[in-house]
Amino acid sequence: MSRRQMARPGGRSARVQASVHTAVRELEAEVGRDALTVPLVAQRAGVTPSTIYRRWGDLRELLSDVAVERLRPDAAPQDRGSLSADLMAWAEQFVDEMASPPGRAYIRDALLGDPDGSNAGQCSDYAAEQIDVLLARAAARGENAPDVETVIDRVVAPVMYRVLFRPAGLDAAYARRLVAEVLGAVGR
Amino acid sequence: MSRRQMARPGGRSARVQASVHTAVRELEAEVGRDALTVPLVAQRAGVTPSTIYRRWGDLRELLSDVAVERLRPDAAPQDRGSLSADLMAWAEQFVDEMASPPGRAYIRDALLGDPDGSNAGQCSDYAAEQIDVLLARAAARGENAPDVETVIDRVVAPVMYRVLFRPAGLDAAYARRLVAEVLGAVGR
Numbered sequence: 001m002s003r004r005q006m007a008r009p010g011g012r013s014a015r016v017q018a019s020v021h022t023a024v025r026e027l028e029a030e031v032g033r034d035a036l037t038v039p040l041v042a043q044r045a046g047v048t049p050s051t052i053y054r055r056w057g058d059l060r061e062l063l064s065d066v067a068v069e070r071l072r073p074d075a076a077p078q079d080r081g082s083l084s085a086d087l088m089a090w091a092e093q094f095v096d097e098m099a100s101p102p103g104r105a106y107i108r109d110a111l112l113g114d115p116d117g118s119n120a121g122q123c124s125d126y127a128a129e130q131i132d133v134l135l136a137r138a139a140a141r142g143e144n145a146p147d148v149e150t151v152i153d154r155v156v157a158p159v160m161y162r163v164l165f166r167p168a169g170l171d172a173a174y175a176r177r178l179v180a181e182v183l184g185a186v187g188r
Numbered sequence: 189m190s191r192r193q194m195a196r197p198g199g200r201s202a203r204v205q206a207s208v209h210t211a212v213r214e215l216e217a218e219v220g221r222d223a224l225t226v227p228l229v230a231q232r233a234g235v236t237p238s239t240i241y242r243r244w245g246d247l248r249e250l251l252s253d254v255a256v257e258r259l260r261p262d263a264a265p266q267d268r269g270s271l272s273a274d275l276m277a278w279a280e281q282f283v284d285e286m287a288s289p290p291g292r293a294y295i296r297d298a299l300l301g302d303p304d305g306s307n308a309g310q311c312s313d314y315a316a317e318q319i320d321v322l323l324a325r326a327a328a329r330g331e332n333a334p335d336v337e338t339v340i341d342r343v344v345a346p347v348m349y350r351v352l353f354r355p356a357g358l359d360a361a362y363a364r365r366l367v368a369e370v371l372g373a374v375g376r
Contacts, residue, residue: 111352112300124353153366157349158341164299165312165348166340178341185373 019045020052024066033105038062064113067106068122076133083138083145084183090134091155091175094127098163099170107163127156146186154182207233208240212254221293226250252301255294256310264321271326271333272371278322279343279363282315286351287358295351315344334374342370 023044027036038059042049056062077090097103110119131151138145146154155178162170211233215224226247230237244250265278285291298307319339326333334342343366350358 108299111296117355120353121355124349152349152354153346154342157346160353161312161340161345161348164352165308167305167309181373185369 016045016047016051016055020047020056020062021066021069024062036063058113060109060113061115062113063109064111064119067109068119070106071103071110071123072126073130077130079137082141083134083143084179086134086137087131087151087155087179087183088176090130091159091179092172094156095159095170095172095175098159099167104163107160124152124156128152131156144186146182151182154185155179204233204235204239204243208235208244208250209254209257212250224251246301248297248301249303250301251297252299252307255297256307258294259291259298259311260314261318265318267325270329271322271331272367274322274325275319275339275343275367275371276364278318279347279367280360282344283347283358283360283363286347287355292351295348312340312344316340319344332374334370339370342373343367 020041023041024036027040027044031040036059038052039049041059041062042052045052052062056065077086077093080086080089098107107123110123114120128148131148135145135148135151155175158178159170159175162168162174208229211229212224215228215232219228224247226240227237229247229250230240233240240250244253265274268274268277286295295311298311302308316336319336323333323336323339343363346366347358347363350356350362
């Protein structure tokens with residue numbers, strides 16, 4: 001996903017992006033993922049196939065962009081009054097989403113059609129932004145808190161590693177244990 | 189990579205696998221990765237294209253198997269006299285290999301052509317086996333040691349997460365810090 005695509009959010013470029021993304025989501029639901037083709041998506045979106053090829057390169061890169069869009073958090077995480085409660089709830093939801101069959105499929109799609117790594121970086125930035133919100137709240141409350149890269153290493157990375165490479169035992173209890181350990185390390 | 193493929197290491201099946209893997213490695217070096225096709229690999233390996241399609245499904249799954257084979261460690265990690273020295277050296281080499289351009293390409297290949305996750309699981313098992321060797325040595329020396337899943341969460345996962353999603357700062361110092369932290373947690 002190049003910066004250029006985002007340059008004019010109200011322009012033709014943004015309208016094309018929105019209609020193509022919508023076409024992918026609708027067709028995935030209707031005909032299934034394996035039946036998707038660039039001409040089919042183009043027809044549904046009301047653009048020419050060459051518009052899609054010019055902008056996304058191929059179907060895999062388009063699916064990667066759509067996946068990243070779906071992995072974008074809808075809202076800032078809820079304030080539950082303490083860093084521990086906030087981070088536990090966030091991590092449980094993160095495991096729940098990422099380890100679900102659609103979550104796994106989006107992560108795969110995001111990685112696969114992403115030759116320059118910018119979509120994978122965007123996924124990581126989404127997680128970092130949410131964690132930043134929780135850490136800023138903790139700082140405002142005067143709580144001790146780890147830094148964002150430590151939370152990435154100790155909570156986000158093990159979850160994502162297990163989603164991709166070692167899927168057994170990925171549940172809410174695992175998420176809570178990771179959070180308890182990273183917060184325990186700060187408390188000492 | 190199905191277990192079946194490994195069933196008769198001396199049989200025709202194993203010979204086909206070896207010649208096809210060799211053909212992929214040679215052709216990658218000669219014509220480059222993007223020029224590889226199933227007919228080209230088949231011709232070099234002296235098998236029919238249908239043999240490859242029957243066994244691997246498509247080029248992507250073949251490349252995934254070749255990548256896993258390349259990610260397999262050559263030997264048990266060296267004994268450096270203490271768990272700390274052993275794990276530091278292992279983690280530095282792991283970062284070095286995985287963050288290198290070929291390492292990144294193999295990890296991507298291993299994930300991409302792996303619809304059932306068995307190749308990704310194999311990569312994770314390779315790391316776990318190497319760590320198991322180090323932890324068994326530590327136990328024999330009477331050293332305190334974390335368990336293998338903790339080392340996976342605290343050292344392997346952050347490295348692999350950063351290789352795939354957040355590549356800045358992946359160096360030997362980072363590897364040493366992860367090891368110092370997981371061993372420090374055990375020491376307390």
